[in-house]
Amino acid sequence: MSWLLGAFSDRRTYGSLVYSLLGLPIGIFGFTIVVTGFALGLGLAITLLGIPVLVATLIFVRAMASIERRLAWSLLDATMPRRPPMSPLSQGFLWGRLRDLVSARQTWREIGFILLRLPLGVVAFTIAITLIGLMFGGFVMPILVVVGVESQIGSWIIDTIPESFFYLPISLLFLLVGPRILLGWGQVSGRIATSFLGVMDRRELKRAVTETLVRTGEADAFSILSEMELRLGRGPSVNPTRVEATLMALESTGQVQAHREGSTTMYRLRDDKPLGQR
Amino acid sequence: MDEFGKMAAREREANRIARRQWFWLHFAVYLTTQVFLVITWALGDSTFPWYVYPLFGWGIFIAAHAVYAFVVKTPEEIMIERESRTSEGRD
Numbered sequence: 001m002s003w004l005l006g007a008f009s010d011r012r013t014y015g016s017l018v019y020s021l022l023g024l025p026i027g028i029f030g031f032t033i034v035v036t037g038f039a040l041g042l043g044l045a046i047t048l049l050g051i052p053v054l055v056a057t058l059i060f061v062r063a064m065a066s067i068e069r070r071l072a073w074s075l076l077d078a079t080m081p082r083r084p085p086m087s088p089l090s091q092g093f094l095w096g097r098l099r100d101l102v103s104a105r106q107t108w109r110e111i112g113f114i115l116l117r118l119p120l121g122v123v124a125f126t127i128a129i130t131l132i133g134l135m136f137g138g139f140v141m142p143i144l145v146v147v148g149v150e151s152q153i154g155s156w157i158i159d160t161i162p163e164s165f166f167y168l169p170i171s172l173l174f175l176l177v178g179p180r181i182l183l184g185w186g187q188v189s190g191r192i193a194t195s196f197l198g199v200m201d202r203r204e205l206k207r208a209v210t211e212t213l214v215r216t217g218e219a220d221a222f223s224i225l226s227e228m229e230l231r232l233g234r235g236p237s238v239n240p241t242r243v244e245a246t247l248m249a250l251e252s253t254g255q256v257q258a259h260r261e262g263s264t265t266m267y268r269l270r271d272d273k274p275l276g277q278r
Numbered sequence: 279m280d281e282f283g284k285m286a287a288r289e290r291e292a293n294r295i296a297r298r299q300w301f302w303l304h305f306a307v308y309l310t311t312q313v314f315l316v317i318t319w320a321l322g323d324s325t326f327p328w329y330v331y332p333l334f335g336w337g338i339f340i341a342a343h344a345v346y347a348f349v350v351k352t353p354e355e356i357m358i359e360r361e362s363r364t365s366e367g368r369d
Binding site: 221222239241244260 | 358
């Protein structure tokens with residue numbers, strides 16, 4: 001019972017409600033801009049006029065993904081890295097920045113999420129509105145009868161007070177389970193958002209591990225992991241398996257030296273590799 | 279394998295178990311619903327087998343979930359496994 005009632009006092013339940021209600025307008029907005037931008041940009045690409053349209057669409061995607069990250073993090077407590085999970089664009093000429101934007105796997109994940117947000121938003125909005133209706137409909141119906149408004153379920157017209165109480169047990173039941181359903185849906189939505197927007201790609205993870213080693217000097221993998229968790233937050237980006245694999249990759253390319261000390265392995269950056277080559 | 283490797287392996291195993299448990303829960307819900315639909319179909323006007331639509335429609339997701347729970351590994355998991363095999367071969 002406390003499992004059910006706990007959802008009432010959980011901030012994430014209300015966050016999930018707001019996130020679900022926002023899902024439809026945000027989904028329509030993002031989907032429309034992205035589909036129109038790509039259709040127009042690709043269609044006009046042959047005349048070169050399409051190129052700025054495509055670039056503008058990609059910039060829109062990045063901005064939109066940033067808003068989505070913030071929404072998922074603040075409303076659903078979804079795990080999101082504390083900085084964008086992709087490398088900052090090169091500081092060089094426009095072409096270099098553009099190449100970074102197009103080649104980053106994260107950009108394509110962001111496009112996927114914005115497109116997926118429409119069907120997800122429709123489902124979320126439907127769940128939220130249906131739950132609100134089921135939770136409060138039974139309480140509103142007697143009031144409607146008193147003020148003289150008829151309600152209808154199928155062909156059954158509810159116009160007397162005793163009839164209006166028919167719905168009340170259903171509403172009481174949903175008042176009990178509705179918040180739990182919303183909380184559960186919020187967790188599903190949060191996981192979807194994290195898997196698209198919150199996963200650092202391998203190149204960026206390598207950079208983060210290298211930065212950590214620059215800061216800590218020689219360190220074991222436990223210290224590297226906790227340092228990275230402090231900076232970036234724990235989640236699908238930073239977890240033992242990814243850190244272990246990244247350290248292995250850095251060791252195999254000779255960027256990191258490893259040596260065993262008892263049951264732990266100590267890592268440090270190779271001195272003979274200047275920072276620019278790491 | 280050092281201490282950190284063991285900890286990471288334990289966490290991977292826990293995730294794998296959780297993924298399989300979620301799959302079996304999903305499968306149980308699927309099976310219960312399909313049995314209910316087939317009974318409804320048999321008790322009613324059982325001319326057109328309409329229950330095949332949810333059976334196959336949802337079945338696609340069940341198959342995808344099974345692949346995710348039992349087959350799919352992340353690139354990091356594959357890399358660590360290969361590396362462990364190589365180092366075992368060296369030892």
